[in-house]
Amino acid sequence: MGCIHSVQERPAAMRFGERDAMKNDLVAEFAHFTCAEPNHNSIGAIEIDLGRKSMNRFTLKSLPYPYNALEPAMSARTVLIHHDKHQGGYVDKLNQLVRDTNYEHEDLDLIIFRTYGERGSRSIFNNAAQLWNHEFFWQSLAPESNRLPPPGVSDRLASAFGSLESFRTRFVETAVNHFGNGWVWLTMLPSGALTIDATHDSDNPFIWGAYPLFVCDLWEHAYYLDYQQERPEFVRAVVDRLVNWKQVSMRFALASERLTSPMSRGVGRLLDDSSHAKYPC
DSSP states (O other), X not given: OOEEEEOTHHHHHHHHHOOHHHHHHHHHHHXXXXXXXXXXXXXXXXXXXXXXXXXXXXXXXXXXXOTTTTTTTSOHHHHHIIIIIIIHHHHHHHHHHHTTSTTTTSOHHHHHHHHTTOTTOHHHHHHHHHHHHHHHHHHHBOTTOOSSOOHHHHHHHHHHHXXXXXXXXXXXXXXXXXXXXXXEEEEEOTTSXXXXXXXXXXXXXXXXXOEEEEEEEOSGGGTHHHHTTOHHHHHHHHHHHTBOHHHHHHHHHHHHHHHTSHHHHHHHHHHHHTTXXXXXX
């Protein structure tokens, strides 16, 4: 069965027991996983131009659909404010923070790896990771989405969680039980096991070596205008009606392919010696 847990303790475990070799291997591994071309980020085989720069500055990428495309599950007003104001704010702040630093010309995913857990770099990490997370979130959604995943993905979810409906229910439960801001993820561990993870604030699974497959934003700005305090209704609407199963399937395929690489197996061994050893599935 799939492992379901809140992972806010994992980053702390990495900080106190982290080795430089592990971080360097993760940087190299996920540069392959997330970068299809030099200076071009592709998350889960999805062309999103994340971190594309103009005058060496990060830019706010346009949504892959109109603001009203996710209605009625997500209103046009919510999407506009969420994307243009909140995500745009992370872009502006990140550009300010990296200006005239060693990070100014780095790709976004590498900035995230190299600033995670580094003293004095938390603000850069937060804004870079929030930009990454939001782009991944928007690409995880699709208007008028097919409610059923492709057979291969459906089989994997049923094997891990019992059934597709059980996956959806547990995904919502994990989101509801998460205290405060953050994200809820479907991820693949280096072992190939599927998990449902909740992270706080800007943290995401790939910083400790897991492969994100799908995500839902749990920050209040993602849902408050439409659902007020009813987070369960929001997450249920997303996971029932808006999952971009085509993209999730592509991410499954890419993550599975990466797990067969010698580099990925090495990352898995490092993780077994550190954070994941404390969170068996």
